Amino acid sequence: MNKLVTTKNLTIANLIIVSYFGIIYILNYYKIDFVLIGVFSELLTIPFLIAQLVFLGIGIKHLFKNKKEVLNIISLLLLATSSFITLRSFF
Structure with missing residues (x-):
């Protein structure tokens, strides 16, 4: 499993997740509604x-175990912010 969780793969996955929720927010903000x-x-x-x-x-665990790279830290902060905003929207 350690071969799958590299800094590059983790950063890409984080940015894809953040991008998805960003796109969903933009679509809802501008009221774009297609089937x-x-x-x-x-x-x-x-x-x-x-x-x-x-x-x-996984990102937090990876951050403490491995060398800290700037892009990985930025993607993890974006993911944490996105998680906070998403979970806060439920309450």
Whole structure:
């Protein structure tokens, strides 16, 4: 599993998750509503919510064990901010 969790892979996964929630926010802000967008949004939101929390935990663990790189730290901070905003929107 350590071969799969590299700094590059973790950074890419973090940025994809943050981008997904950013796109969902922008689509809702500008009230862009197409059927196909709604289908993908419904299908992907719960898996991305779970992945957000899982990758946040993996990222923090990876950050303490390995060398700290600036891009990895930035992507982890963006993921933490996105997680906070997403989870806060439920309450």
